[in-house]
Amino acid sequence: MDKTQLGEFLKSINKDLEIKEGKQYLEVTVPPSMLYQLARQLREKKEAQFDYLFCITGVDYGVDLGVIYHLRSTLYDQAVVLKTRTSDRENPLLDSVADIWRTADFHEREVYDLIGIKFRNHPDLRRLFLDNSWGFPLRKDYVDDINIVTK
């Protein structure tokens, strides 16, 4: 399977998907409401079998908060990037993919800890590194009062 076939396959799942050919990987942007279903299909459909989730990155885009998922199919040696973002900064809520890929359990806890995005249906959503009293340090509006990181 190459990139064009993968693109066609993604179109066949849902023709409204926003697919962009990135520098390395095919990038798919989905609204949060569709994320879980698409992830499940990418994992389970015979043609795709994206069984290895190798990176979850939480990003603060200034206004929006987003999460980027890097997926790889060990069978077809093909990678795809899922992107989603939410504009709700006060109570950002996305669906957890921890029941599809077990590694998401830890990675989502890290995203919650540092960016503050909550994940629905996560098995154990606690802060990973920091205490409950901390803010969310990887947000761009985080106030660094003891000057750990100076600009």
Place this chain on the structure above:
Amino acid sequence: MEEKEIITTPDELQEYFINMGPQHPSTHGVLRLLVSLRGEMVQNVQPHVGYIHSGIEKMCESITYAQIIHLTDRMDYISAHINNEAVCLNVEKALEVDIPDRIKVIRTIMSELTRIQSHQLWWACFGMDLGGLTCFFYGLRDREKILDIFEETCGGRMIVSYNCPGGLMYDIHPNFQKRVKEFIKYFRKILPEYDQLLTGNVIFHERSKGIGKLTKEDAISYGVTGPTGRASGFSCDVRKHEPYSAYDRVQFKEILLTEGDTFSRYVARIDEMWESMKIIEQLIDNIPEGPFAVKMKPVIKLPEGEYYQRVETARGELGVFIISDGNKNPYRVKFRSPNFSNLSVLNHIAKGFKIADLVAIGGSLDLIIPDIDR
């Protein structure tokens, strides 16, 4: 006086908790495991991390790309050189810089030396975890020889910072080739001694065979990479799948085993040392002539976009993900560290075994805590 009825449950049915760490010799760093036990049997292991979280990803957002390299040394300090290489490769890929062969070959040799010394240290500590103190002296004695080579060429022993975007900080020391060849010759003789000391030991077999089994499906689902993943049959060697530097021009085997227990994780690492020596032998006599660094702009600015680079460290797949907005500082840097994912599988594979086996299983995962708390 009224007598109270005392209800007793047999000891083996009572569930109780033990804190292993944060200062425990077998956790190899500041890692706290909250172990729930019934008798001697492990019911649940909850890792608590963050004691030495250094906020490297946040710091990266306010420094330049050349400075980031020195922070990556401090993540997985046993395979510092490979971490440096990952950032450099990513920056070079983003800027589309052509890297001369000399740099690629030297980087590959250094990476493989790093892998050998990392596995030596792991072997030393793993033997010690299981009660064989001699291993520790053997392992560290031989590791010292590689560290001396590093010191001569890079100035540093562990925290080498030898890479910079566009090449290397300085050229190799004139003695480099001679000393590496001497070391390979020496270590080819010594490595079978490791087998005599530990691999064939009956007590060691009892402690490690069939302990902490991890299936291939679970390894993929948990994102377990490196020798740990390959011992379960998960073909995840980035050097084979996405060759970088000079890995496309050398012959080596990807070590794949099927059992997925503690013993096969041990065998995978021992075999990897042999393969690393093969790679070094193919390259050490053929270091091409040329510059050791490409001239780069004094202030490096990456074009706007997202860049992902994977490399194979001694512990698994390290991913460096840079989001750039065109400035001299990255907008967001994410390090997908191998140990972070490898730690997440600990609860899954340690359940149902004895607490003494937890030490063996934890040792066989080869965790480096600063890489988790990055």
